[in-house]
Amino acid sequence: xxRPSQSSPxxxxxxxxxxxxxxxxxxxxxxxxxIRWPHGAFCPHCRASRVYRINRPGRWKCGxxxxxxxxxxxxxxxxxxxxxxxxxHAIFMMCTAKKGVPAKQLQxxxxxxxxxxxxxxxxxxxxxxxxxxxxxxxxxxxxxxxDETYIGGKASNNKHRGYKPKPKAIVATMVDRSGPARxxxxxxxxxxxxxxxxxxxxxxxxxxxxxxHAAYKRLEWFFKSHQxxxxxxxxxxxxxxxxxxxxxxxxxxxxxFGIFHHVSDKHLPRYLREFEFRWNRRExxxxxMLTQAIQGAGGKRLTYQxxxxxxxxxxxxxxxxxxxxxxxxx
Numbered sequence: 001x002x003r004p005s006q007s008s009p010x011x012x013x014x015x016x017x018x019x020x021x022x023x024x025x026x027x028x029x030x031x032x033x034x035i036r037w038p039h040g041a042f043c044p045h046c047r048a049s050r051v052y053r054i055n056r057p058g059r060w061k062c063g064x065x066x067x068x069x070x071x072x073x074x075x076x077x078x079x080x081x082x083x084x085x086x087x088x089h090a091i092f093m094m095c096t097a098k099k100g101v102p103a104k105q106l107q108x109x110x111x112x113x114x115x116x117x118x119x120x121x122x123x124x125x126x127x128x129x130x131x132x133x134x135x136x137x138x139x140x141x142x143x144x145x146x147d148e149t150y151i152g153g154k155a156s157n158n159k160h161r162g163y164k165p166k167p168k169a170i171v172a173t174m175v176d177r178s179g180p181a182r183x184x185x186x187x188x189x190x191x192x193x194x195x196x197x198x199x200x201x202x203x204x205x206x207x208x209x210x211x212x213h214a215a216y217k218r219l220e221w222f223f224k225s226h227q228x229x230x231x232x233x234x235x236x237x238x239x240x241x242x243x244x245x246x247x248x249x250x251x252x253x254x255x256x257f258g259i260f261h262h263v264s265d266k267h268l269p270r271y272l273r274e275f276e277f278r279w280n281r282r283e284x285x286x287x288x289m290l291t292q293a294i295q296g297a298g299g300k301r302l303t304y305q306x307x308x309x310x311x312x313x314x315x316x317x318x319x320x321x322x323x324x325x326x327x328x329x330x
Contacts, residue, residue: 036075050063089109090106092290093109094124094125100259119304122270124293127294134182143239144209146198174245175244175245184197204224209241210228211229
């Protein structure tokens with residue numbers, strides 16, 4: 001049976017074009033359904049296309065398994081009591097703000113609690129995570145820049161008596177000059193973890209550009225070529241530089257220092273996926289970024305207990321807490 005057709009969403013160019021959907025919950029639901037099901041509604045339980053609406057707003061029923069569902073079932077939005085109009089508002093803000101949006105700002109603009117705003121942000125970041133589907137960077141003689149940076153405040157800025165400074169988080173970034181970026185937290189900048197991460201993420205038929213760090217010296221063994229620049233002497237030598245990676249790091253650091261102020265090691269991977277999402281889609285229109293974020297929410301769930309649970313400790317139901325680091329090295 002042919003799936004019930006969904007009305008094609010009207011593309012908007014600015015936030016003012018989105019306002020009518022934010023002011024009307026019914027319009028917001030129709031827009032969300034059109035983005036979630038671009039080829040027609042289907043049952044998220046059995047994937048059947050023989051579905052029909054029932055006399056409840058936003059509710060559908062499957063003609064095969066006889067279960068009811070909505071557009072939010074089997075997504076990161078499932079179980080949320082926050083209206084879809086506010087979800088659209090939050091997703092649009094997080095997709096279009098270069099350096100991110102703090103949960104306190106969402107709290108004020110959406111009129112919800114800080115806990116709800118904070119949890120909304122983490123759910124949207126999970127929807128932005130496309131890491132299981134990514135292809136290797138580079139290939140066909142392309143150029144990939146690799147660089148590392150340190151995330152954290154200066155110990156001299158903390159004036160508390162007896163304060164013991166914590167080590168800064170280390171982030172390794174790989175930027176394809178003609179494609180996307182990949183960024184991961186790493187335990188240390190040494191040869192073995194860097195080589196393992198780069199070989200996993202970059203095509204062997206790629207030219208590598210790095211700075212003069214000793215951890216990158218053997219990359220020429222695994223790739224088409226490897227050129228480096230010694231930042232003590234020069235920053236650019238022809239086409240050999242790491243300016244793209246450093247540009248990415250500048251956005252990341254301005255977001256952490258200026259918007260979020262502090263990011264724990266536990267949640268850092270989700271923040272990296274958020275910055276990755278925006279960087280890799282920086283040439284897309286706002287509507288297309290919103291569409292990809294909503295469509296990326298399918299098949300994912302995030303409960304409140306997961307982001308607040310301590311790594312390695314069991315949750316209230318007795319089950320072990322999952323690792324939320326997203327670090328391929330752990």
